Amino acid sequence: MERRFQCTACGKCCYGWLPLSLHDAIENAGRFPLAMIWTPHRQGAKSFQVTARQGTTLEISKGKTLAVQIAPTAYIPHTFSCPALAADNGCSIHSHKPSRCRAMPFSPTREEAEQSALLVPKPGWLCDISESAPVVYRDKKIINGDDFERERGQLMDQAAVLKTYADHLIATAPNVVAGLIQAANKKRGGYVVLKFTAVLTRMAHVDVADFCRLQLPVMTEYAEKTAGEKGLADYHEYYAECAATMEKLLARR
Ligand code: SF4
Numbered sequence: 188m189e190r191r192f193q194c195t196a197c198g199k200c201c202y203g204w205l206p207l208s209l210h211d212a213i214e215n216a217g218r219f220p221l222a223m224i225w226t227p228h229r230q231g232a233k234s235f236q237v238t239a240r241q242g243t244t245l246e247i248s249k250g251k252t253l254a255v256q257i258a259p260t261a262y263i264p265h266t267f268s269c270p271a272l273a274a275d276n277g278c279s280i281h282s283h284k285p286s287r288c289r290a291m292p293f294s295p296t297r298e299e300a301e302q303s304a305l306l307v308p309k310p311g312w313l314c315d316i317s318e319s320a321p322v323v324y325r326d327k328k329i330i331n332g333d334d335f336e337r338e339r340g341q342l343m344d345q346a347a348v349l350k351t352y353a354d355h356l357i358a359t360a361p362n363v364v365a366g367l368i369q370a371a372n373k374k375r376g377g378y379v380v381l382k383f384t385a386v387l388t389r390m391a392h393v394d395v396a397d398f399c400r401l402q403l404p405v406m407t408e409y410a411e412k413t414a415g416e417k418g419l420a421d422y423h424e425y426y427a428e429c430a431a432t433m434e435k436l437l438a439r440r
Pocket residue numbers: 200201202205269270271272273277278279280281284285288
């Protein structure tokens with residue numbers, strides 16, 4: 188079986204959350220409002236093994252374990268476009284856009300053999316999957332997998348850092364564990380949103396003050412953009428809390 192796909196640069200997928208590698212998150216601290224999104228995957232889910240390798244696991248009862256995906260994320264409301272989306276729907280940072288955008292529509296959070304469904308455009312997306320588009324996937328293999336492999340490599344390279352960060356929070360923050368269990372019990376799945384700054388203590392090469400100086404104006408801007416917006420109260424609260432935390436942190440320096 189083979190699948191065809193070509194991006195027509197319509198920009199329709201450049202809205203809402205954008206999962207990032209840690210490297211891309213730090214590189215874009217002056218552009219994206221960052222968060223850590225924790226998503227539990229139940230045993231038996233197709234993504235369980237990959238998630239466990241790239242994130243961490245949590246035993247919730249005897250013989251019952253969750254794999255937890257830990258995704259540094261540009262935490263942007265689904266109705267908002269990416270701040271790098273240009274007026275002509277092109278990407279204004281095309282030459283250095285995040286690995287996630289380069290590897291689209293493939294995803295490193297699924298096994299290579301499980302990518303087929305990702306080649307079906309979502310409603311409204313203008314991806315070309317006609318006979319004139321190139322074959323990109325054949326017999327459960329990606330034909331030119333350089334971008335996919337690059338992103339998957341980044342996720343594996345950062346796995347040890349994320350696991351240390353996540354396991355510490357799991358051991359010390361019962362509210363995080365409770366949130367994960369609650370999310371795992373939701374019929375359609377759920378997630379937990381945590382501040383990005385907590386992971387910085389695990390990244391010795393990152394200067395926390397420099398990071399905050401870049402990230403604070405972004406959080407402030409998004410707090411302003413979402414103030415009073417219907418349905419965006421949680422986002423607004425998150426941005427405002429992060430901005431306050433970073434202001435305090437910078438004041439101490
Ligand atoms: S960085 Fe560029 S390609 Fe990626 S979501 Fe933003 S506008 Fe789209």
